[in-house]
Amino acid sequence: MKRKILIRFDDICPTMDWEQWKRAVSVLDAFDVKPLLGVIPDCRDPELFINEERDDFWQYIKSLQERGYTLAMHGYQHVFDTKARGMVSVRHASEFAGHTYKEQFEKLQIGRTILGSHGIETDIFFAPAHSYDLNTLKALGALGFKYISDGMSRTPIARFGVACLPCRSGGVPRIGKCGYYTAVFHAHEWNRPDKAEEYMRLKRLCRMYQSDIVSFDEYNDRKAAGGILARLDEWMYLRLLYGVRPVLSNIRQRVGTTAGYGKG
Ligand SMILES: [Zn+2]
Structure with a gap:
């Protein structure tokens, strides 16, 4: 049995903490890791207004894509405007869950258009706070998205033409001898005392499992069951x-x- 690990970075946006991101990239480069990046199309989340907006942000993101990083759309504005939990989250806060199908379709459509205006096409999505519902998946399917990096099943589930590739942990999961694992990181949090250890966890993960860490394409080799x-x-x-x-x-x-x- 094989073991595959996908490394995912959330909350990529022009005003993120660039110093912390530089630390992340230096580890990823040192171990030749190609992660999945969740890019926010139009970030309005005050918690992510950390550094001055980087003028060449979109060019930079595309250069990462050319180097083998995979880009996903991560929400639309990253602002929670409902108190719904969604299908797999425990938090009562969401940008999508709880909204009507039409509202969600519009948010996702605008997000995709913004990414497209910067020359970024992707059919992968994941929602802020792991919070989505059936209307999110239905709207994603209607807009041509094929995958979400989320869900609590053991194997991918297909819903409305969207394969939900499970992401059972909000951080680094316990890695077993075989199976598929998605490790989630938020580099902008690493300057918080309670999250400083996360940088070391990334390093440890890369060092211990370098040969099992794969790109999104290599990770995505299982058929989604409906x-x-x-x-x-x-x-x-x-x-x-x-x-x-x-x-x-x-x-x-x-x-x-x-x-x-x-x-x-
Ligand atoms: Zn996020």
């Missing part, structure tokens, strides 16, 4: 993740506290 079994698999994993695990960890914490093994 059947009930794949959906059931995702449904059960979500129940485990958001239903059973929090209860178990609560019990563990209580037992630990009673036994004197709490934080103290």
Whole structure:
């Protein structure tokens, strides 16, 4: 059985933290890693207004694409304007989930047009905060998108002509002996004390698994199933993740506290 790891960087936009991004690229280059980049078409998220806008941003992004990086559309403006959770997220905040099909179609269409105006064509999408619903997938399918880097199934699920390539972790997943893993990074967060370790995690991941880290094209070699079994698999994993695990960890914490093994 083979093992494949995809490295994904989210929140790529003209005003991101360029110093942190430089650190990311130096690691990626050192290990010859070709990641998937989530590019925000028209970023309006104040948290991502970090550095002065880079004038040659779109040229630069295209130069990365020419070097083998894969570009995906990451949302539209990266602004949460509903309190919906979506299909796989636990957060009550979304740019897409909860909006009507028409509203979502328009956001996605404008986003795609903006990317196109900069000479970027992509059929890959992933939503901010992993938050999307069936209307998102339906609209993506209608607009010709073929893949999202998201979902909690074990294997890709096809919905409305869109293959949902699972991304079960919001960071670096536990890597097993075989299987497919997507590791997610947000370079702009690395200057936060609680996220500083993420840079080292990227380095460690690249060093330990260099031969298993692949580009999006190499990663995307599984057929997406549309059947009930794949959906059931995702449904059960979500129940485990958001239903059973929090209860178990609560019990563990209580037992630990009673036994004197709490934080103290
Ligand atoms: Zn994002």
